[in-house]
Amino acid sequence: YGLVTVYIASTLSIIIIYLSIQAQQNRIMKERELELTQSRISVMLSQIQPHFLYNVLASINELYDGNPKAQQAIVTFADYLRGNMDSLGENCMIPFSKELQHVQQYLWLEEMRFEERLQVAFDIQADGFLLPALTVQPIVENAVRHGLFHKKNGGKVTIATCETPEGHCITVVDDGVGFVPEAGKADGRSHIGIENVRGRLDAMCGGALTIESTPGRGTVATILIPKQKGGPV
Numbered sequence: 135y136g137l138v139t140v141y142i143a144s145t146l147s148i149i150i151i152y153l154s155i156q157a158q159q160n161r162i163m164k165e166r167e168l169e170l171t172q173s174r175i176s177v178m179l180s181q182i183q184p185h186f187l188y189n190v191l192a193s194i195n196e197l198y199d200g201n202p203k204a205q206q207a208i209v210t211f212a213d214y215l216r217g218n219m220d221s222l223g224e225n226c227m228i229p230f231s232k233e234l235q236h237v238q239q240y241l242w243l244e245e246m247r248f249e250e251r252l253q254v255a256f257d258i259q260a261d262g263f264l265l266p267a268l269t270v271q272p273i274v275e276n277a278v279r280h281g282l283f284h285k286k287n288g289g290k291v292t293i294a295t296c297e298t299p300e301g302h303c304i305t306v307v308d309d310g311v312g313f314v315p316e317a318g319k320a321d322g323r324s325h326i327g328i329e330n331v332r333g334r335l336d337a338m339c340g341g342a343l344t345i346e347s348t349p350g351r352g353t354v355a356t357i358l359i360p361k362q363k364g365g366p367v
Contacts, residue, residue: 193247207246214239227264227339230295230302234261237271237293244278251288252278260297265304265341265359266334272327273306273343273355281310281353289352301341304357312349335359 194207217236241254274291282289291308328343335341340360347353 190243190247203246207243210239210242214243228267230261230263230265230304233265233267233270234258234293236268237274240271240275241278241291248283248288252282253288253290255290255292257292257294260295260302263297263302263359264339264362265302265357266331266338269331269335269357270304270306272331273357276328277306277308277310277353277355281308281312284311301358301360304359306355306357307352309352312347312352314347314349331357 190207190211194204194211214236217239241252245252245254270293274293277291282291289309291306294305294307296303328345332343335343335357339362342358343355344358345353345355
């Protein structure tokens with residue numbers, strides 16, 4: 135009877151420990167889901183900033199007088215905003231092609247405003263993979279706003295992708311003013327978009343973001359998306 139009592143007590147203890155671990159894991163998962171939701175909201179808000187809205191609408195207003203490009207600008211701008219809003223409901227990874235379309239909409243709007251000051255190039259060698267929504271667009275906007283438009287004559291941003299044995303690589307390269315990475319953390323600017331990209335990459339797919347920059351020469355941002363078992367390769 136003593137052994138049976140010990141066995142029952144041990145079994146009950148194991149069950150209690152198991153249930154406690156499960157409860158803790160469920161709590162952690164719910165907290166992570168909440169953090170990801172808040173992160174998506176913060177990213178969206180960081181992309182829809184008053185000065186950008188004002189500048190785009192002002193450009194559209196100038197174009198509207200008899201210029202058919204104005205209608206295209208309005209449609210593109212509406213699609214861009216819709217893409218930001220739709221990202222709030224994305225609880226899973228999205229196709230890279232969808233993210234690329236959002237990037238192209240943003241760059242088209244900026245090219246409309248800055249014309250020859252902004253040059254854009256794409257080198258898409260791989261697109262059959264998934265990634266968190268609003269992963270590339272914040273990086274491209276950072277390159278345009280903080281890299282190229284602080285340069286007197288503007289410059290060029292290049293978005294490229296490739297496949298590796300381990301996963302997929304996305305690079306965003308600009309030949310803008312660059313910065314000192316250590317100083318960037320204390321420059322007084324909001325880096326919420328970049329930090330949210332890092333956090334969502336890590337949480338949703340085990341991905342990573344690295345940024346290398348040289349003052350006066352430009353910046354290279356590299357996004358790594360590991361291949362998921364059973365997913366696109």
